[in-house]
Amino acid sequence: MTVTASTPTDRVRGTTILDFRDVAMTFPDGTTALAGVDLTVARGEFVSVVGPSGCGKSTLLRIASGLEQVTEGDMTADTKRIGYVFQDATLLPWRDVSANVELLAELHGIPKAERKAKAKLAIDLVGLTGFEKHLPRALSGGMRMRASLARSLTLDPELFLFDEPFGALDEITRERLNDELVRLYTEKQFGALFITHSVSEAVYLSTKVVVMSGRPGRIVATFEVPFPLPRDPDLRFTAEYAELVGAVSHALRGDHS
Amino acid sequence: MTTELATAEPTTVASAGRVRAKTAPSRRSIKVWGPPIAVLALLIGFWYLLSMVILPVDRRFLLPPPHQIVTEGFLNGPVITDIIRSLGLTALVALSGLVVAIVIGVGWGIGMSQARWIELSLFPYAVVLQCIPILALVPLIGFWFGYDFTARMIVCVMIALFPMVSNTLFGLQSVDVSQRELFRLQHASRWTTLLKLQLPAALPAIFAGLRISAGLSVVGAIVGDFFFRRGTPGLGSLMSVYQSRLLASELFTAIIFAALFGVVVFWFFGVLRKLAVGRWYDTTRS
Numbered sequence: 001m002t003v004t005a006s007t008p009t010d011r012v013r014g015t016t017i018l019d020f021r022d023v024a025m026t027f028p029d030g031t032t033a034l035a036g037v038d039l040t041v042a043r044g045e046f047v048s049v050v051g052p053s054g055c056g057k058s059t060l061l062r063i064a065s066g067l068e069q070v071t072e073g074d075m076t077a078d079t080k081r082i083g084y085v086f087q088d089a090t091l092l093p094w095r096d097v098s099a100n101v102e103l104l105a106e107l108h109g110i111p112k113a114e115r116k117a118k119a120k121l122a123i124d125l126v127g128l129t130g131f132e133k134h135l136p137r138a139l140s141g142g143m144r145m146r147a148s149l150a151r152s153l154t155l156d157p158e159l160f161l162f163d164e165p166f167g168a169l170d171e172i173t174r175e176r177l178n179d180e181l182v183r184l185y186t187e188k189q190f191g192a193l194f195i196t197h198s199v200s201e202a203v204y205l206s207t208k209v210v211v212m213s214g215r216p217g218r219i220v221a222t223f224e225v226p227f228p229l230p231r232d233p234d235l236r237f238t239a240e241y242a243e244l245v246g247a248v249s250h251a252l253r254g255d256h257s
Numbered sequence: 258m259t260t261e262l263a264t265a266e267p268t269t270v271a272s273a274g275r276v277r278a279k280t281a282p283s284r285r286s287i288k289v290w291g292p293p294i295a296v297l298a299l300l301i302g303f304w305y306l307l308s309m310v311i312l313p314v315d316r317r318f319l320l321p322p323p324h325q326i327v328t329e330g331f332l333n334g335p336v337i338t339d340i341i342r343s344l345g346l347t348a349l350v351a352l353s354g355l356v357v358a359i360v361i362g363v364g365w366g367i368g369m370s371q372a373r374w375i376e377l378s379l380f381p382y383a384v385v386l387q388c389i390p391i392l393a394l395v396p397l398i399g400f401w402f403g404y405d406f407t408a409r410m411i412v413c414v415m416i417a418l419f420p421m422v423s424n425t426l427f428g429l430q431s432v433d434v435s436q437r438e439l440f441r442l443q444h445a446s447r448w449t450t451l452l453k454l455q456l457p458a459a460l461p462a463i464f465a466g467l468r469i470s471a472g473l474s475v476v477g478a479i480v481g482d483f484f485f486r487r488g489t490p491g492l493g494s495l496m497s498v499y500q501s502r503l504l505a506s507e508l509f510t511a512i513i514f515a516a517l518f519g520v521v522v523f524w525f526f527g528v529l530r531k532l533a534v535g536r537w538y539d540t541t542r543s
């Protein structure tokens with residue numbers, strides 16, 4: 001899995017995989033969720049989006065995934081291998097962990113033996129080994145999120161879309177999963193668009209943080225994150241990190257006043 | 258490091274559940290069986306009161322006391338043989354009616370779940386079917402289909418169908434939006450989505466409907482039979498005979514048998530439901 005995923009990605013690392021050009025989105029009921037959004041995600045780039053509630057972050061992601069169509073401008077995604085991680089784990093409650101992780105490969109008609117192997121790799125990768133036969137209801141929130149992550153990983157996505165995946169988790173679990181995600185990302189070098197409410201999470205995970213204004217959402221600031229990958233967990237206690245978190249928060253707040 | 262934390266959680270959850278189940282089985286059975294038995298005792302007491310104290314002696318045949326029903330009904334060989342034989346026929350009608358109702362009802366529900374316009378055009382008829390006074394139709398059904406098995410089964414299906422239709426539709430439509438989108442993102446076909454997402458998700462609702470329909474199918478089988486009074490006699494015909502001859506004890510025995518049969522059917526589908534979806538679907542009643 002690692003081999004097949006990394007070869008094509010390495011070859012074109014740095015090229016644009018997701019491109020929003022002057023995108024606007026108005027829903028049939030007249031709500032304008034996005035206006036004039038320009039945003040690119042390159043292969044191997046991890047972009048986080050922070051913005052006030054209701055500013056159109058989920059809409060941005062739904063457009064990227066193809067669930068919604070733009071009403072103005074252009075969106076192009078230069079891959080079909082897109083992983084989408086929802087806010088809730090969206091596991092099927094009647095399937096155990098391994099059957100849930102296999103689901104996407106199953107929907108793509110991948111033969112049983114192959115998808116079992118893929119699922120096993122993905123389960124090991126997210127640290128759920130030993131829980132293959134557990135039903136979702138017997139898992140903690142953090143473990144469900146891991147299973148959901150593993151499910152997306154089976155498709156070897158070149159582009160990952162995350163809609164506040166860790167928003168419902170406690171601080172400790174969240175930080176732990178952030179570390180796991182950075183490790184995964186460093187290893188696989190997929191492109192990622194990550195929505196979050198937490199500025200510190202955005203700075204910790206990303207290579208680039210984008211700040212959106214209130215509805216209709218526009219991009220009001222972009223920050224490059226200079227820290228080396230994989231992130232050292234102690235980065236959270238450094239002055240540079242605190243400074244960048246402060247700057248992003250400031251840009252975010254500036255919009256409200 | 259991560260797995261350590263992870264292992265701790267589910268084991269404690271699972272063992273806590275097991276401990277609770279283990280410590281108090283006898284207390285639990287008292288809790289479960291105590292109240293209905295107490296109600297039964299009260300009912301029997303009230304029955305005696307009505308029959309022995311309130312009714313004058315010359316009218317007691319209208320409501321014989323329970324022990325008389327036992328001696329004249331339950332312990333009366335020929336009567337019990339008749340009842341059991343006709344119960345067999347009624348059960349056969351009820352079960353085949355139920356099977357047909359399940360097939361039609363689930364199919365109808367699936368059909369309506371496929372498109373809004375199909376739902377709009379077909380749902381009213383499900384409601385109409387439920388509102389028809391089927392008792393008034395029973396003689397007509399007799400004219401059209403004869404007084405045999407088929408006619409009895411049709412009455413049964415008409416009475417038992419609605420909960421299957423509405424519960425299937427409700428179950429199929431109650432699928433979580435993001436789970437649907439998960440399937441949409443993989444370009445899963447309608448058929449795949451139905452098979453791997455909607456139907457499994459609808460199973461708890463379908464089983465809830467099944468339980469109701471099963472009870473109704475027993476009612477339907479008896480009602481049809483009660484009005485036909487021709488062909489091979491089922492429990493309904495037998496009751497109607499007992500009624501016309503004022504054989505109250507025998508009539509009560511037949512009613513009690515019918516009720517017990519209904520309870521068994523209800524219980525059976527409860528167990529079936531638990532086997533099918535109890536593993537993952539929580540109900541408030543344990």
Ligand SMILES: Nc1ncnc2c1ncn2[C@@H]1O[C@H](COP(=O)(O)OP(=O)(O)OP(=O)(O)O)[C@@H](O)[C@H]1O
Nearest residue numbers: 027029031033052053054055056057058059060215
């Ligand atoms: N299908 C829809 N029809 C009409 N309006 C919608 C629809 N979906 C979203 N909206 C509106 O568009 C705006 C942006 O919604 P969106 O879900 O993208 O916000 P968000 O930034 O993700 O918010 P949150 O941070 O609370 O998740 C909101 O005002 C919302 O009410």
Ligand SMILES: [Mg+2]
Nearest residue numbers: 057058059163
């Ligand atoms: Mg959102």
